Amino acid sequence: MESFITNNEVVKNILKGLNLTRNLYVSSIIVGEAHIGKRALVRSVFPNAKVIDGALTQELLRGIKEGVGELVIENFHKVKNPDMLHFENMRVVAIADYIPSMRDIDEKFAFIYNMPPLRERPEDVDLYIRYYMKRASEELSLDMENITIERAEVDISRNLASLRASVYRELLYRKSTVHDLQNALYHLFLCDGELEKGYRENLAIFEKAILKAGLEKYGSQLKLASILGINRNTLRKKINEYDIH
Amino acid sequence: MSTISIDFRFIVENDNTPLIVFDHKGHILYPNAAAEIVLGYVTAKELFELTLLYAPKDYGSKTTLMDIHYRQLFFYAINVTYNSDNWIALRLYYRPRPADDAKLDKNQLIETNINMLLEATLSMFKMRYGQKLSLMVDREIPEFKIDQNGFSRLLRKAMESFRLSGDVRVSLSMTIGESIIIDEEKYHAIRLKISANGRFPDEDAKIARIAQSMKIVAILDENEMQFNIPLIL
Numbered sequence: 001m002e003s004f005i006t007n008n009e010v011v012k013n014i015l016k017g018l019n020l021t022r023n024l025y026v027s028s029i030i031v032g033e034a035h036i037g038k039r040a041l042v043r044s045v046f047p048n049a050k051v052i053d054g055a056l057t058q059e060l061l062r063g064i065k066e067g068v069g070e071l072v073i074e075n076f077h078k079v080k081n082p083d084m085l086h087f088e089n090m091r092v093v094a095i096a097d098y099i100p101s102m103r104d105i106d107e108k109f110a111f112i113y114n115m116p117p118l119r120e121r122p123e124d125v126d127l128y129i130r131y132y133m134k135r136a137s138e139e140l141s142l143d144m145e146n147i148t149i150e151r152a153e154v155d156i157s158r159n160l161a162s163l164r165a166s167v168y169r170e171l172l173y174r175k176s177t178v179h180d181l182q183n184a185l186y187h188l189f190l191c192d193g194e195l196e197k198g199y200r201e202n203l204a205i206f207e208k209a210i211l212k213a214g215l216e217k218y219g220s221q222l223k224l225a226s227i228l229g230i231n232r233n234t235l236r237k238k239i240n241e242y243d244i245h
Numbered sequence: 246m247s248t249i250s251i252d253f254r255f256i257v258e259n260d261n262t263p264l265i266v267f268d269h270k271g272h273i274l275y276p277n278a279a280a281e282i283v284l285g286y287v288t289a290k291e292l293f294e295l296t297l298l299y300a301p302k303d304y305g306s307k308t309t310l311m312d313i314h315y316r317q318l319f320f321y322a323i324n325v326t327y328n329s330d331n332w333i334a335l336r337l338y339y340r341p342r343p344a345d346d347a348k349l350d351k352n353q354l355i356e357t358n359i360n361m362l363l364e365a366t367l368s369m370f371k372m373r374y375g376q377k378l379s380l381m382v383d384r385e386i387p388e389f390k391i392d393q394n395g396f397s398r399l400l401r402k403a404m405e406s407f408r409l410s411g412d413v414r415v416s417l418s419m420t421i422g423e424s425i426i427i428d429e430e431k432y433h434a435i436r437l438k439i440s441a442n443g444r445f446p447d448e449d450a451k452i453a454r455i456a457q458s459m460k461i462v463a464i465l466d467e468n469e470m471q472f473n474i475p476l477i478l
Binding site (some may be wrong): 010013016025026027068111 | 353395
């Protein structure tokens with residue numbers, strides 16, 4: 001059984017509530033935005049439950065009729081006619097991205113939990129950055145020494161889905177070798193229209209990156225010009241041209 | 246016109262609709278038998294104030310539709326009548342109750358540690374509303390049979406009526422000598438009491454309905470809810 005990780009008090013309480021009722025015949029629902037960890041949380045408490053998608057009405061009705069002891073209903077917001085569902089003497093946990101009808105939820109469920117999105121759980125953002133870094137290091141055999149990814153560097157607009165993608169992307173950026181970058185550019189230039197933008201336009205890919213990193217590293221344009229071995233006026237012109245701050 | 250003498254007092258005395266006649270100072274001149282029950286739940290002073298508030302401007306009779314309840318007594322209308330300055334009468338009309346024909350299938354009930362259900366519901370309530378709670382539980386209450394989902398729903402809705410109350414007190418205890426009769430069988434009653442300095446009564450009708458379906462006696466007051474639960478072993 002995979003345990004669910006969180007440092008957020010609200011989510012810890014939901015976990016506690018589910019654990020308290022895990023042996024009782026009650027119905028619970030967890031409501032919250034997509035990709036906030038609802039499914040993983042339920043799976044950690046009910047690893048052997050039968051899982052049915054709420055969009056599949058017939059399968060759902062069959063599952064309830066057959067009296068499966070433990071049932072997880074995913075996408076409860078897609079259930080077409082909740083009035084048809086009767087949960088007597090069943091252990092049911094439903095997951096919904098939103099509440100389609102408060103009346104239905106109120107009538108059907110004894111326990112109603114609202115799980116907050118990631119933007120309201122900064123402590124979990126840090127936790128999941130570390131979690132996905134560890135996973136990436138195992139899956140991709142990457143050495144993570146001296147690598148840190150800050151909260152501000154990841155995208156949580158789509159909760160864990162975008163967080164995971166941005167952690168993996170940031171790691172690729174940090175671990176890429178010159179050879180990797182050359183390969184990436186090679187594939188880019190094979191795409192329709194990229195090469196045809198012209199030599200100078202494509203040179204900007206390199207120039208923008210080197211000037212931005214150089215300014216961040218050395219601070220002054222004078223020093224950077226000396227390091228890169230180019231004229232100070234040329235450097236200033238390029239910085240203005242690429243609108244680098 | 247018939248000359249038969251009709252004993253109206255006898256009829257009124259045995260009417261199920263509570264009738265109370267006050268003098269001009271609010272002293273009770275006459276309550277019928279049904280009114281005496283009501284007076285066990287509300288003071289004469291409160292009823293007299295209600296009478297004056299809804300009295301017709303002149304001699305006569307006025308009926309006002311209103312939802313009013315004193316603990317578990319629910320009324321849908323009141324009538325105030327007078328044709329003298331010496332007395333004024335109040336009648337309270339009981340709200341019709343749906344026939345309690347819901348059968349409780351005891352075979353469908355599950356043996357339950359009630360403390361577990363209570364703990365789970367209170368934990369959810371604290372998390373959602375951040376209210377201060379105190380809980381007093383009689384640890385001697387044995388496991389008994391109950392509809393776990395129905396009771397948890399009832400408990401959630403009851404607690405939600407205290408969502409903005411400060412310092413909510415919850416207690417669970419065995420009653421002494423009180424029982425609930427289901428299908429002519431007598432069961433000891435367990436009392437769950439929730440109280441605070443006020444609460445929202447907006448869902449009371451629904452709460453009473455859920456309780457009734459589980460043969461739980463619900464007494465819903467302004468600051469307190471009391472549920473007498475049958476101890477089905």
